[in-house]
Amino acid sequence: MVKIKIDNREAEVPPGSNIIDVAEQLGIEIPTLCYLKGYEPSTSCQVCTVKDRRTGRLIPACGTKVADGMEIDCETDEVFNVRRTALELLLSEHVGDCRAPCDFACPAHMDIPLMLQQISDEELRSAIMTVKEDIALPAILGRVCPKPCEKGCRRKGADSPVAICDLKRYVADMDLATDDPYLPPCKPDSGKRVAVVGSGPSGLAGAYYLRRAGHACTFVEKNEQLGGRLRTEESEEDLPRDVLDAEIKQIVRLGVDLRMQTAVTSKEQLDALREEFDAVLLAIGKTTPEKVELLGLRAAKKGIDVDKETYSTNRRGVFAVGNLLRGKGMVVRSAADGKEAACIIDQFLAGKRILSLGYEFSSRIGRVESGEIDEFLAGSITAELAVPDFGTNYDQNDAGEQSDRCFDCTCSSHGNCKLEYWSEFYGANPNRYPRERRAYEVIGRESSVFFEPGKCIKCELCIKIAEKASEPLGLTFVGRGFDVLVSVPFDGQMDDALSKVAADCVAACPTAALSFAEKRRGPTAVVQLDIPVGAEEAAQVPNAP
Numbered sequence: 001m002v003k004i005k006i007d008n009r010e011a012e013v014p015p016g017s018n019i020i021d022v023a024e025q026l027g028i029e030i031p032t033l034c035y036l037k038g039y040e041p042s043t044s045c046q047v048c049t050v051k052d053r054r055t056g057r058l059i060p061a062c063g064t065k066v067a068d069g070m071e072i073d074c075e076t077d078e079v080f081n082v083r084r085t086a087l088e089l090l091l092s093e094h095v096g097d098c099r100a101p102c103d104f105a106c107p108a109h110m111d112i113p114l115m116l117q118q119i120s121d122e123e124l125r126s127a128i129m130t131v132k133e134d135i136a137l138p139a140i141l142g143r144v145c146p147k148p149c150e151k152g153c154r155r156k157g158a159d160s161p162v163a164i165c166d167l168k169r170y171v172a173d174m175d176l177a178t179d180d181p182y183l184p185p186c187k188p189d190s191g192k193r194v195a196v197v198g199s200g201p202s203g204l205a206g207a208y209y210l211r212r213a214g215h216a217c218t219f220v221e222k223n224e225q226l227g228g229r230l231r232t233e234e235s236e237e238d239l240p241r242d243v244l245d246a247e248i249k250q251i252v253r254l255g256v257d258l259r260m261q262t263a264v265t266s267k268e269q270l271d272a273l274r275e276e277f278d279a280v281l282l283a284i285g286k287t288t289p290e291k292v293e294l295l296g297l298r299a300a301k302k303g304i305d306v307d308k309e310t311y312s313t314n315r316r317g318v319f320a321v322g323n324l325l326r327g328k329g330m331v332v333r334s335a336a337d338g339k340e341a342a343c344i345i346d347q348f349l350a351g352k353r354i355l356s357l358g359y360e361f362s363s364r365i366g367r368v369e370s371g372e373i374d375e376f377l378a379g380s381i382t383a384e385l386a387v388p389d390f391g392t393n394y395d396q397n398d399a400g401e402q403s404d405r406c407f408d409c410t411c412s413s414h415g416n417c418k419l420e421y422w423s424e425f426y427g428a429n430p431n432r433y434p435r436e437r438r439a440y441e442v443i444g445r446e447s448s449v450f451f452e453p454g455k456c457i458k459c460e461l462c463i464k465i466a467e468k469a470s471e472p473l474g475l476t477f478v479g480r481g482f483d484v485l486v487s488v489p490f491d492g493q494m495d496d497a498l499s500k501v502a503a504d505c506v507a508a509c510p511t512a513a514l515s516f517a518e519k520r521r522g523p524t525a526v527v528q529l530d531i532p533v534g535a536e537e538a539a540q541v542p543n544a545p
């Protein structure tokens with residue numbers, strides 16, 4: 001037997017064991033991408049790097065056998081940084097969008113392609129659930145939003161953007177017209193109370209997400225009616241009051257208390273609220289530095305001074321959002337502020353260290369060329385370039401037709417991809433090593449298995465699995481260096497190459513380079529009230545973006 005220490009924990013293992021297997025026995029997790037138990041390690045990704053304390057060398061845990069007296073470190077800053085660099089090098093030639101461009105462009109980061117898919121499937125209840133995961137006021141925003149999502153829509157490169165905003169409005173209107181409009185579930189009562197001062201878009205969204213997190217909420221509103229600038233600045237024509245009232249009613253139905261005609265303009269009034277409530281969310285809209293100072297808070301040029309990452313004011317337990325911070329901004333930006341601040345307040349009320357929500361990993365293709373647009377068109381349901389114009393009077397047929405124009409740009413492995421997971425965990429920056437990228441392309445559209453070369457990290461696992469299973473045709477690498485590519489020999493089809501082990505190869509592929517054509521993405525939008533996976537770690541490491 002061989003004695004070895006990993007992170008100062010001792011193990012006695014048979015000679016010939018790999019470090020990675022010993023670490024697993026000790027319950028120490030080491031990231032891997034190119035390694036699969038039962039197959040000879042290719043040590044191509046270097047994501048499993050550890051440090052041999054005695055030699056000072058950085059070595060791949062998957063491809064290194066144990067030696068007597070070995071002492072291995074997995075948790076040092078040096079190891080962390082090497083792993084992150086390994087990921088960043090892989091990402092430098094990666095061609096994929098973890099999340100769709102429209103999702104990025106939307107300040108509330110709604111899962112737009114999922115909503116479009118649900119509309120197309122005539123699953124409107126599911127569609128409103130998707131919408132309301134990220135947007136508290138979809139019927140209102142469907143009327144007053146300047147549609148930044150559509151500016152980011154990839155379909156624009158082919159003809160015109162998908163009418164995302166009108167479709168969101170359609171889903172929301174259809175929901176409000178039912179006897180039982182959708183109310184999202186709320187977590188059990190936390191016993192904590194939050195005062196939301198002001199009830200414009202940021203206050204409404206803040207209350208919505210705070211209630212969903214289980215906190216008691218009270219609107220403290222200076223006017224006779226809720227709505228803030230939605231009521232005072234939007235015309236009746238743009239935003240009919242019955243729509244505004246109906247959507248506000250939905251938020252109040254979540255169990256928000258009301259304290260109307262109560263202005264908060266002085267430090268004494270804020271003191272009293274702070275005394276009465278566990279936290280205060282200020283959402284009072286555009287103001288002046290003088291008025292901020294009257295509240296006993298620090299002013300900035302455009303309003304109140306907050307930590308931009310956490311919406312915290314200089315007073316503990318007092319947070320601020322919306323136009324109070326920036327003087328002027330899109331309604332959707334204010335609504336997104338409310339959602340993000342609620343998440344921060346949730347951490348505060350739980351007594352956790354407040355972490356910024358700023359970092360969420362995503363690989364992005366960026367600007368695409370016209371040839372690449374053709375590739376997306378080839379994969380879309382509606383390839384013809386005609387632009388249906390339904391105005392805002394959608395029926396289900398029109399809405400389905402419009403939704404079918406979507407390219408579904410979100411990666412099929414989003415939420416289920418090892419490269420994405422570890423990149424998020426290590427705070428990898430996909431742009432750290434800019435390189436000319438390969439063109440986006442999908443090979444094997446006629447097969448049940450798709451191959452996306454731009455997402456392949458050349459781990460060789462699919463080739464080895466096919467070989468071990470004695471696939472008659474199998475897969476091989478062709479080309480050299482940057483241009484090396486997994487290919488089917490003799491120009492064969494993927495289905496022929498993987499006649500026995502297609503499912504094993506797709507499951508083993510650490511990215512979405514191999515995927516089943518019929519696979520449809522399930523909901524990945526989760527309530528953002530918990531710390532996103534990896535964010536805590538990312539926030540604690542040096543240089544995390």
Ligand code: SF4
Pocket residue numbers: 094095096097098099363411412413414415417418419420455511512513
């Ligand atoms: S393969 Fe993984 S990292 Fe690449 S785009 Fe898809 S989810 Fe993101």
Ligand code: SF4
Pocket residue numbers: 100101102103112113152153154155162164405406407408409410
């Ligand atoms: S084509 Fe669909 S998924 Fe892609 S950006 Fe447009 S709406 Fe989003």
Ligand code: SF4
Pocket residue numbers: 455456457458459460461462463486505508509510511513514
């Ligand atoms: S396609 Fe094959 S070589 Fe490429 S990442 Fe997937 S399993 Fe690895």
Ligand code: FES
Pocket residue numbers: 031032033034035041042043044045046047048049060061062063
């Ligand atoms: S080098 Fe070890 S998992 Fe890739």
